[in-house]
Amino acid sequence: MIGSLLYSQGLPLALGYVLLLLMTRDRRLPLTLGLALGYGLGNGILCQWMFALGILGIPYSVRSIGFPLGIVLLVLSFTLYYFRKTARPLVNDDVAPPTQAFNLFHVGGLVFLLWILFFVWWNALHVPVAAWDVLSTHGMTGKILFLEASLEHRRHFPHPSYPLHVPFLMSWIAFNLGQWHEQFVKIVSPSAFMAWLFVQYHFMKRLTNAGWALLSLLFLYSSIAFVYIATTGYREMSLAFYSCTTLVLILFWHRNRNDGWLYLAGLYAGFLSFVKTEGVGYTFTYSLILVFLLRNIPLSFKEKCVRFFKFFMPAVLITSVYLVHTYFTVFRFLPKAGGKSFRLTALHFEFGPEAFARVVPVLDRISENLFLMGNWNIVWLIFFVSFIVRNKQNRPRIEFSAMAWSVAIIFFIYFIGFTFTQHHFFILKQEVALTRSIIQYLPLIVMLGTLNFYSVFNQK
Numbered sequence: 001m002i003g004s005l006l007y008s009q010g011l012p013l014a015l016g017y018v019l020l021l022l023m024t025r026d027r028r029l030p031l032t033l034g035l036a037l038g039y040g041l042g043n044g045i046l047c048q049w050m051f052a053l054g055i056l057g058i059p060y061s062v063r064s065i066g067f068p069l070g071i072v073l074l075v076l077s078f079t080l081y082y083f084r085k086t087a088r089p090l091v092n093d094d095v096a097p098p099t100q101a102f103n104l105f106h107v108g109g110l111v112f113l114l115w116i117l118f119f120v121w122w123n124a125l126h127v128p129v130a131a132w133d134v135l136s137t138h139g140m141t142g143k144i145l146f147l148e149a150s151l152e153h154r155r156h157f158p159h160p161s162y163p164l165h166v167p168f169l170m171s172w173i174a175f176n177l178g179q180w181h182e183q184f185v186k187i188v189s190p191s192a193f194m195a196w197l198f199v200q201y202h203f204m205k206r207l208t209n210a211g212w213a214l215l216s217l218l219f220l221y222s223s224i225a226f227v228y229i230a231t232t233g234y235r236e237m238s239l240a241f242y243s244c245t246t247l248v249l250i251l252f253w254h255r256n257r258n259d260g261w262l263y264l265a266g267l268y269a270g271f272l273s274f275v276k277t278e279g280v281g282y283t284f285t286y287s288l289i290l291v292f293l294l295r296n297i298p299l300s301f302k303e304k305c306v307r308f309f310k311f312f313m314p315a316v317l318i319t320s321v322y323l324v325h326t327y328f329t330v331f332r333f334l335p336k337a338g339g340k341s342f343r344l345t346a347l348h349f350e351f352g353p354e355a356f357a358r359v360v361p362v363l364d365r366i367s368e369n370l371f372l373m374g375n376w377n378i379v380w381l382i383f384f385v386s387f388i389v390r391n392k393q394n395r396p397r398i399e400f401s402a403m404a405w406s407v408a409i410i411f412f413i414y415f416i417g418f419t420f421t422q423h424h425f426f427i428l429k430q431e432v433a434l435t436r437s438i439i440q441y442l443p444l445i446v447m448l449g450t451l452n453f454y455s456v457f458n459q460k
Helices: 002-024 031-056 062-082 104-126 132-148 165-177 184-207 210-221 224-230 236-256 259-275 279-295 301-329 359-371 379-389 397-420 422-428 432-439 442-457
Strands: none
Touching: 002 031, 002 062, 002 165, 002 184, 002 259, 031 062, 031 165, 031 184, 031 236, 031 259, 031 301, 062 165, 104 184, 104 210, 104 224, 132 165, 132 184, 165 184, 165 259, 184 210, 184 224, 184 236, 184 442, 210 224, 210 379, 210 442, 224 236, 224 432, 236 259, 236 279, 236 397, 236 432, 236 442, 259 279, 259 301, 279 301, 279 397, 359 379, 359 397, 359 422, 359 432, 379 442, 397 422, 397 442, 422 432
16 A cells, blocks of 8 residues: 555656756756655646546546556656756856855754654544545545546536646545545645745755755744644645745746746646636736746847746646636536625625725734734744844845735735625635635745845845
8 A cells, every 4th residue: 555655656756857857957956856846747747637538538547547647757757868968057056055054953943844744744644534625625526536537527526616636636646545545645735745845945045045944944834824734635735835836936947047947837837726726816926926027137028928928828728728628517507606606706896885894804804813813823923023124135136026026916816805705704704714825825924034034144
């Protein structure tokens, strides 16, 4: 069983890693960063392949899913070997930070992170699926995919319009195990949790140094809600990984102009909408950020458009195929939704006096969640204090601005949705929806706060 579980994770990981090296031609990519990015790319490709098999009516099995991907992996591996002499640096050498001696702080930080990882993985491998949304939506959908081995009855799935990334990954694990294992199918979340650890560490190390990169992880993983979500199987952890990594990949491209990072960011943005419908909003946000970055690059208008579409087209293609299939197999069979329905296609905006009267209660609920619920430790206190003491002249301007504007746009989108649509119910009457929304961009909050404090304690 353990061998089958390792195969279910190893095949997409290897496929993603080899394809990543081919796309970036970067043999100097740190191994842990490459594996983390390969994890996201490989699992995204795996889910798109399962989606294609479902559309074509080919039954799911380990052979129908894994054998073609294995052939592709072999071909890509030989291709990589052929082009092994071609390499590009991740970023320009003149901006690489100095190395830092290993000290007691690093030891303590690593012990804490290892303890958190042990807790998350132990929980995933020993505690069965228990969270309601996992049981009733994507967990149940994954079980149906495993038992039915097809998408033929998709419109009868629980919440059939929900994206299929996490259910596909769960069913792929089950196919390899030969059974629906209530514990092992949850490893989707801790895998994303650990993958993001390496992405954030290497990104922050590039902007600061190893000590500050480690400190940013300690801030993030001290958040109770963030760690808890990684143990449940919720889709938010996968969404947070793909969302924040998309922005990091765009910023990698901005530093070294290797268009392979743009293609990769576009694929990640497309996978976003396949994880959760909110991914469309994140793709829109990062498209705006890319436009902002392109404005300050000395390229012709045509060249800027080419760069933009290298990111935008993969994202739009993946999203469009999913939306078109969802419309013809799900939405056109559903009864017409009323104005109070929570269905995304029945989104109803209200801008009357009653809607504006919700502004203050919504802000109250947000403030209560950030500071009084115990979900985030002192992450938000650190974030707001950091903007008081920051030194604007001593921090990476482009990266900081891109992350700050991303957070501002994402918060604005959620604020409008939670205030001026029928979805105000989820913030005024519940707590968990707001918490799960914040988790999706919490890593950006932590990195912004860390960069602010870095600007104060590392004066040039």
